[in-house]
Amino acid sequence: MAEVNYVQATRVYAKGTPPAVDALDLDIKDGEFMVLVGPSGSGKTTALRMLAGLEPLDGGRVEIGEKDVTWVHPKDRDIAMVFQNYALYPSKTVAENMGFALKMQHVPKDERDRRVREAAKLLDLDDKLLDRKPKALSGGQRQRVAMGRAIVREPRVFLMDEPLSNLDAKLRVQTRSQIAELQRRLGITTVYVTHDQVEAMTMGHRVAVLAGGKLQQCDTPRQLYDNPVNQFVAGFIGSPSMNLQTVPLAEGGVRLAGTVLPLPTAVRTAASQAGLSELVLGIRPEHLHLADGTGELTGEVMLVEELGADALLHVRLAESGNQVVARAEGRKPPSPGQQVTFHVQPDDVFAFHPVTGARLAG
Amino acid sequence: MSAVSASSARPAGQRFREISGQIGWGIVAWVAGIAFFLPVLWMVLTAFKPESAAETWPPKFTFSPTLSQFRLVFSGWGPYVTHSLIATTVSTLLVLLLGVPAAYALSVHPVKHWRDGLFFFISTKMLPIVAAIGPLYVIALKTHLLDSIWLLIILYTAMNLPLAIWLIRSFMLEVPGEMLEAAELDGAGRVRQMGEVIMPVISPGLVSTALICVIFAWNELFLALNLTTTNAATLPMFLISSVPQEGLYIAHLSAAATLASVPVIIVGWIAQRSLVRGLSMGAIK
Amino acid sequence: MTVLEDLAPPPKVEVRPRGASRREAWSRRLPLLPALIYTIVVTQIPFLVTLWYSFQNYFFDVPGGAHWTGLSNYKAVFTNSAFRGALLRSVIMTASAVIVAMILGVAFALLLDRKFLGRSVVRTLIITPFLVMPAAAALVWAGPMLDPNFGLLNYLLQPFGVHHVAWLSTHALGSVIVVMIWQWTPFMTLIVLAGLQGQPADVLEAAKVDGAGALATFREFTFPFLRPYIELGILLGSIYLINVFDAVRLMTNGGPGTATTNLPFYLYEEVNNAFDVGGAAAAGVVTVILTIIVATFALRMFARVFQFEGAGS
Numbered sequence: 001m002a003e004v005n006y007v008q009a010t011r012v013y014a015k016g017t018p019p020a021v022d023a024l025d026l027d028i029k030d031g032e033f034m035v036l037v038g039p040s041g042s043g044k045t046t047a048l049r050m051l052a053g054l055e056p057l058d059g060g061r062v063e064i065g066e067k068d069v070t071w072v073h074p075k076d077r078d079i080a081m082v083f084q085n086y087a088l089y090p091s092k093t094v095a096e097n098m099g100f101a102l103k104m105q106h107v108p109k110d111e112r113d114r115r116v117r118e119a120a121k122l123l124d125l126d127d128k129l130l131d132r133k134p135k136a137l138s139g140g141q142r143q144r145v146a147m148g149r150a151i152v153r154e155p156r157v158f159l160m161d162e163p164l165s166n167l168d169a170k171l172r173v174q175t176r177s178q179i180a181e182l183q184r185r186l187g188i189t190t191v192y193v194t195h196d197q198v199e200a201m202t203m204g205h206r207v208a209v210l211a212g213g214k215l216q217q218c219d220t221p222r223q224l225y226d227n228p229v230n231q232f233v234a235g236f237i238g239s240p241s242m243n244l245q246t247v248p249l250a251e252g253g254v255r256l257a258g259t260v261l262p263l264p265t266a267v268r269t270a271a272s273q274a275g276l277s278e279l280v281l282g283i284r285p286e287h288l289h290l291a292d293g294t295g296e297l298t299g300e301v302m303l304v305e306e307l308g309a310d311a312l313l314h315v316r317l318a319e320s321g322n323q324v325v326a327r328a329e330g331r332k333p334p335s336p337g338q339q340v341t342f343h344v345q346p347d348d349v350f351a352f353h354p355v356t357g358a359r360l361a362g
Numbered sequence: 363m364s365a366v367s368a369s370s371a372r373p374a375g376q377r378f379r380e381i382s383g384q385i386g387w388g389i390v391a392w393v394a395g396i397a398f399f400l401p402v403l404w405m406v407l408t409a410f411k412p413e414s415a416a417e418t419w420p421p422k423f424t425f426s427p428t429l430s431q432f433r434l435v436f437s438g439w440g441p442y443v444t445h446s447l448i449a450t451t452v453s454t455l456l457v458l459l460l461g462v463p464a465a466y467a468l469s470v471h472p473v474k475h476w477r478d479g480l481f482f483f484i485s486t487k488m489l490p491i492v493a494a495i496g497p498l499y500v501i502a503l504k505t506h507l508l509d510s511i512w513l514l515i516i517l518y519t520a521m522n523l524p525l526a527i528w529l530i531r532s533f534m535l536e537v538p539g540e541m542l543e544a545a546e547l548d549g550a551g552r553v554r555q556m557g558e559v560i561m562p563v564i565s566p567g568l569v570s571t572a573l574i575c576v577i578f579a580w581n582e583l584f585l586a587l588n589l590t591t592t593n594a595a596t597l598p599m600f601l602i603s604s605v606p607q608e609g610l611y612i613a614h615l616s617a618a619a620t621l622a623s624v625p626v627i628i629v630g631w632i633a634q635r636s637l638v639r640g641l642s643m644g645a646i647k
Numbered sequence: 648m649t650v651l652e653d654l655a656p657p658p659k660v661e662v663r664p665r666g667a668s669r670r671e672a673w674s675r676r677l678p679l680l681p682a683l684i685y686t687i688v689v690t691q692i693p694f695l696v697t698l699w700y701s702f703q704n705y706f707f708d709v710p711g712g713a714h715w716t717g718l719s720n721y722k723a724v725f726t727n728s729a730f731r732g733a734l735l736r737s738v739i740m741t742a743s744a745v746i747v748a749m750i751l752g753v754a755f756a757l758l759l760d761r762k763f764l765g766r767s768v769v770r771t772l773i774i775t776p777f778l779v780m781p782a783a784a785a786l787v788w789a790g791p792m793l794d795p796n797f798g799l800l801n802y803l804l805q806p807f808g809v810h811h812v813a814w815l816s817t818h819a820l821g822s823v824i825v826v827m828i829w830q831w832t833p834f835m836t837l838i839v840l841a842g843l844q845g846q847p848a849d850v851l852e853a854a855k856v857d858g859a860g861a862l863a864t865f866r867e868f869t870f871p872f873l874r875p876y877i878e879l880g881i882l883l884g885s886i887y888l889i890n891v892f893d894a895v896r897l898m899t900n901g902g903p904g905t906a907t908t909n910l911p912f913y914l915y916e917e918v919n920n921a922f923d924v925g926g927a928a929a930a931g932v933v934t935v936i937l938t939i940i941v942a943t944f945a946l947r948m949f950a951r952v953f954q955f956e957g958a959g960s
Contacts, residue, residue, distance in 0.1 A: 054852050061370035070370040075858035087849035091871035100867075104858035149857075388763030394755060395769035401829070402775050404799050405787045417797045460685055463678030473675045479683070486690045488942040490890050492911040493931030496918040497696040520689040523682060552674075581780045584892045588915070598782040602897065605786060612790050612797075619783035630778035631771055638837045645879060646841045 002078075002156035002189045004028040004051065008060030011046050011213075020046045022213040023060060028191060033183050035204035036193045038236075043213035044193045045161055051191060052081050052159050064157060075104070080150035081159040085166065086142050088134040088149075094120075095130040098148045119148040122182070140171050147179070151186070158183070158190040164199065176203060197237055201225070209233050231357035234282050234350055240312060243285065243324040246354055248278045254351075256281065257297040258319035261344065266361040267351045274353065279360060282350035285312065288326035288342045290334070295341030299324070301334050315340065408616035416613035431617035435604075439618070442600035448511055449596060450579040453518035457526045457575050458568060460519070465530035466556060470542065480531075483524035484643075491521070495588055502589055511594040517585050522575040525643060529574065532644025533567030534560060570636030577626050597622050694935065700928035707922035720929035730930055732905055733913035734937075740820070740909055741889045744827035745881055751828070752835025752880065753873070757865075759836070760843045777833035785897035788826045789815060819899045819906045826894045831887070835880045842876030843869070882945055889938075910934055 006026040012019045021043040028034045036044040049055040051062055053074035061070040069077050080101070089097050098119060099112045107115075120130060123144045134142055143163060150158055163179070164172045180203045183190050194200055200207045201221040208218040209232070217229040221237075228234035234242050247254040249271060253262040261281070263271075271279055289295070290313075302323070303314040311333035313326045326342060334340050351360040408416055410427035468476045491498075499508070507513040537560055545559045561568075583598040590599070604618045605611055630637055638646050701720055705713035724730050759770050776784070792799050795813040804812075814822045846869065854864050892911040895901055901908040901916065908916070914934070917927035 052856060054855070057370075068370045071372045071376060074856045079856065081853065081856050083849045083853055085847075085849055087847070087853040089850060089854070089868060091868070100854075100859075101857035104863065149853075153857075384761070384763060387758060387761055388765075391755075391758040391761075391763060391769050392765065394758060395772035398829070398832070399772040399775055400799075401784075401787060401792055402779060404791055405779075405783075408791050416791070417794075419797050419802075421791075421797055421799050421802050460682040464682035467675055467677075467679035471675050473679055474672065479679060482683075483686065485942065486686055488886060488945070489690075489694070489935050489938055490911065490931075492890065492892065492914045493934045494693040494697045494928075495914060496924040496927040496931070497700050498693050499918065500700070500924060501693060501696060516689060520686060523686055527682065577778075581782070583782045583896075584911070584915075587896070588919070598780065598893075601780070601782050601786055605790075612794075615786055615790060619780070619787050623779045623783050626780065627775060627778040630774065634770075634774065634837070637774075638841050641834060642838060642879060642883060646838060646876070 002065050003030045004034075004157055004189060004191065005063040005066075006047065006051075006060070007063065009047065009050055009057055009062055010059030011043075011050060011055055012058045019043075019058075019213050021050065024210075024213075024215055026208055026215060026218060028189060030189055031187045033180070033190045033192065033203060033205045035200040035207045036191065036210060037195065037197055037200035037207055038210035038216075040195060041212070042210040044195075044210050046213075047210070048159055048161055048191060048193045051157070052079060053077055078156045079159055080153045080155040080157075082146045082150050082161065082163045084162045086134075086146040086163075088142055088145055090134055093131050093133055094125070094137070094145050094148075097134070097145055098152050101149070101153050115152050115154075116148075119152045122151065123148050139166060139168075140175070143167060143175065147182075151182075154188075156189065158188050158192075160190065160192045162194050163192075164194070164196075179203065198239060201237065209236060211236075228282075228350065229359055231280055231282070231352040231359075234352070234359075238284055240285050240325050240327075242282045242350070243288075244352075245281050245320075245322045245324070246278055247281045247320070247322075249276065254279065254281055256320060256322070257299060257317035259296050259298075261296060261349065262346055263349065263351060264346060264361070270361040271351070274360075276354065278354055280352040280354050280357070282352060283324070283344055283348065285325045285327040287344060287348035288324065289344070290326065290328045291341050291343040293341055295343040297342040297344065299340060299342070301336050301338045301340055304333050304336055306330060306333065313340070315342075405616050406620050408613055409620045411613045411616075413610040413613045416616070417610055431613045432621065434614055435617045435621055438604075439597070439600050439621070442595055442597050445511055445514075445590075445594050446580060446597040449514040449518055449594070450576050453515045453522065453579050454572050454575040456515070456519040457522045458572060461523055461526040461530050461571070462568070464523075464527050465534055466560070468527065469531045469534040470537070470560065471552065480528065483527050486520070487524045491517075492584065495584075499588060509590045509593045513589055514586060514594055514596065517589075518579045518582065521582070521585075522578055525578075525640070526571050526575060528643040529571045529640055530564065530567065532639075532647075533564040533571075536567075537563045570633060570640055573629055573633050573636060574640035577629065580626055697928045697931050697935075700924055701932045703925045703928075705924040705928075707924060709922075713925065716925065720925050721933070723926060724930050724933050729905065729908075730913065730933075733908050733910050736820070736905075736907070737889060737909040737911075740824055740827065740891070740907075741885055744824050744831060744888055745884045747824075748828045748831045748884060749835045749839075749877060749881055751832045752839050753877070755832065755836040756839035756843050759840055773836060774833040776829050777831065779830070781830065781891075781893040782897060784826060784830055785894040788822070788829075788894075789898040793822060815899055816903055819903055823894050823898055823907050826898065827888060827891055831884055834884060834887075838876050838880040838883075839873060842873045846872050886945070 004026075005028070006024045009021060009024040010019050011021040024043075024047055026034075026047075036047060038044045046055055050057055051064075053069070053072065057070050061068050063069060064077060064079070089100065092100065095113070095116050098116045102112045102115065116130070117127075120127070125141070125144055125148060129137065129141060129145075134145065137145065143166070146163065150160075160179075164175055167175060176199060192199075192203065201224075204221060206218060206220055207224055209216040209224065211232050217224060217233045219227070224233060224237045228237065231244060235244055245256070247256050247261075249255075249268075250260045253260045253268070255261075288297070297317060299315040299317040301313050302316050305312040305314070307330060309330045311328045311330050313328055313334065315324050315326055316322075317324060328334070352358065353360060407423075409431055410429070411422065411425055412428050412430065415422050415425040467473055468479055473479065502508040502513055507516075541559055541563075542555055545555045550558065581598065582596070586594075586596045586599055587602075590596070601615070601618050601622055604615050700713065702715060702717060703713035704716035704719070755773055759766065759773070779787075790798075793801075793814040795801065795811050795816075798814070800814065801809060801811055812818070850868060851864065854868055859867060890911055891909065892915065895907050895909055895912045896915070899907045901912045914927055914931055917923050917930060921927075
């Protein structure tokens with residue numbers, strides 16, 4: 001049983017500075033692949049290190065398997081960690097790197113070798129690499145050795161700190177799916193830190209979005225996409241990111257591009273209850289549907305980015321002058337300078353409080 | 363699911379063990395530091411003693427301090443200090459003058475056999491100067507350079523040049539290649555590049571190099587002892603002369619030793635990092 | 648972060664650019680020439696003269712100057728027990744000083760690598776002995792520290808049953824070695840400390856997570872990491888220490904007898920007291936040859952020491 005719980009976990013680096021991790025409450029189920037995602041400085045790596053025992057807690061506690069491990073030494077937590085720069089032992093061979101933790105646990109040599117070779121096979125690491133030193137390996141190979149070092153230990157929890165960030169783009173995509181597949185196979189609870197929301201969305205069972213040390217939302221990728229709980233999550237998840245514009249309220253909706261865009265009653269009620277005269281409107285690029293002259297929103301195309309299958313249109317909306325990005329068919333996109341119109345489904349429109357960022361009536 | 367709960371409690375004794383471990387090793391470090399510093403402290407302390415308080419048993423830790431020893435040193439050390447200053451500064455300047463272009467020719471725009479050049483220079487450092495002292499004396503005698511400050515200048519320059527070349531070279535290699543390429547594209551010739559790009563970037567490095575050369579020249583005894591008597595005698599010789607055949611001298615010696623060492627000590631305290639780099643000939647940055 | 652670099656890294660610009668003309672080659676050589684010529688003249692000429700004199704019979708106090716004597720000076724060197732004794736003592740002094748200084752250096756570096764109150768002050772205290780003028784250090788140790796009648800050391804060791812020991816008489820070699828160690832431990836400390844501070848922190852964290860305690864971490868990671876630095880320190884320290892002269896001359900003047908006479912001092916005596924230029928020259932040449940042998944060894948080590956194992960990625 002290896003569920004992981006953060007209970008009001010807090011880390012403050014220097015007195016008087018805002019906490020790096022602020023009262024984090026997060027429950028990770030046994031066998032779950034949980035991704036901690038957020039921009040740099042969001043506290044995700046600190047939270048991971050707190051779980052590892054490499055950062056002390058200034059408040060709250062951390063539990064593994066329902067046991068409080070806040071003050072337990074890293075080696076006694078039965079965890080294994082993959083570091084961002086791999087942290088391979090330079091003076092040891094690959095086999096020694098992978099077997100080191102077992103050596104510290106006084107596992108007999110035969111069993112050590114067996115487990116190392118098994119892990120190497122699982123990771124597609126050739127036998128002859130086992131006797132090489134890290135500096136003789138490529139980046140991708142080192143990454144796999146770092147993973148192998150963790151796998152060999154058969155721990156209760158895997159911790160991974162941005163393990164793909166040092167790989168080139170192609171390798172990253174390849175390895176991403178391999179890691180996800182591996183975790184599915186081994187079924188070990190995994191806490192994975194990344195700043196890349198694409199990694200988060202494709203790999204995690206659930207994703208916890210952090211910003212400024214605080215948990216913004218923890219949900220499945222689908223839920224994060226469809227139901228962001230605040231402006232930050234809405235803008236962070238999804239690529240290209242959601243168009244967020246501050247717009248004034250009008251009768252029945254909001255004023256945008258010289259017309260009134262209708263909003264659901266619930267949203268309008270929430271807005272007037274909060275005494276707002278304007279709010280932040282969120283529309284995803286894929287929800288701005290190009291309509292031949294029949295759309296509610298008009299604008300002029302400033303720039304077209306052709307991606308092959310799609311095209312991204314940078315459009316300047318009429319009257320208000322807001323710049324938005326819209327996704328269109330790649331085959332025959334409009335050209336710059338052209339006037340276009342868009343149609344938006346009312347359900348695809350999000351509204352956020354202009355000050356707090358909270359979602360208005362979701 | 364947990365209710366709102368208090369912070370987890372640290373197991374008894376863990377914090378205590380951690381702190382006492384920290385303090386314990388800190389104390390060991392302090393003891394080591396003080397033990398090592400003690401002779402220096404004793405030297406400085408003794409410098410303030412009147413001779414009568416210097417050679418006593420048990421050694422005195424409290425006494426009425428006096429500056430008379432220092433005054434004595436100041437009145438006697440004039441020519442020695444002057445010679446030391448001249449020999450040190452002039453040789454260091456010469457070292458920089460010769461060393462900067464040489465380092466350039468071994469790093470930025472290298473000659474074909476730069477490796478051999480480098481190792482030639484270092485080899486001169488490895489051969490003991492002591493081996494040639496007799497013939498050196500004879501040469502100096504025949505060229506009328508014996509007991510001349512110029513002899514010391516010449517020899518100190520040769521002594522420090524290899525070290526300086528290796529050091530300056532290591533600094534020059536840190537100048538980003540792109541910077542030089544950009545300058546070249548802007549029309550700067552080699553000399554221009556040197557003056558406007560390289561020198562400003564390596565100037566802290568030149569200071570460290572000069573510091574190391576100054577330290578070695580200032581402290582040098584062997585050559586000064588054998589090749590000078592009065593006209594070029596340097597500070598280390600003054601120290602020796604403050605040990606007379608008979609009579610009390612300990613406090614006076616301590617004062618002389620203190621004054622002789624203080625410049626290098628201060629320089630070394632300030633430039634600790636450069637010290638490491640200089641002594642390892644640029645290997646450790 | 649400190650990094651141990653290749654001692655002779657390759658230069659930036661290609662050594663043989665396209666269309667290398669003779670003019671280009673000379674323009675590259677030119678800046679090197681002043682230093683090169685200077686060094687050759689000032690260092691090689693004395694050695695050539697030394698070589699010349701080694702075949703001469705030349706005593707300062709004997710009128711008539713120098714005259715050819717073939718290999719007799721060399722014969723004298725090899726049969727002379729004084730030379731061999733000096734050589735042996737040089738080896739003993741250098742080896743013991745370097746080894747003890749390095750052991751202490753590693754210990755101090757480990758102490759200074761931790762955080763504690765006043766850490767930079769202690770660091771400054773530890774490096775001060777190195778900055779004291781060697782002549783001053785020698786005289787201060789000889790007098791105020793080690794004197795049998797009023798020296799500080801005897802006073803401090805009194806509780807341990809030590810009474811007015813005449814260190815420079817009864818333990819001359821040891822005393823000189825102690826001063827060498829005192830002056831050079833800071834050097835070793837600084838080099839090893841630079842290495843320690845360059846150790847990648849994440850490797851140590853990985854070791855922590857993998858279950859290595861303090862001793863295991865030192866044995867399996869820190870020490871292998873420090874090896875190039877330790878080797879560099881031993882190498883450089885030996886080069887500097889083998890030429891130690893000040894302490895010998897000023898503390899014991901080579902004595903009692905020849906108990907502390909090392910090679911530099913021996914050569915000095917030959918010239919200064921025996922006035923034997925020829926003999927000293929021959930001894931000098933032999934010293935140089937021995938040094939060349941050791942130095943070739945050492946230079947190869949220089950190159951090897953920097954097969955430095957980089958961090959994991």
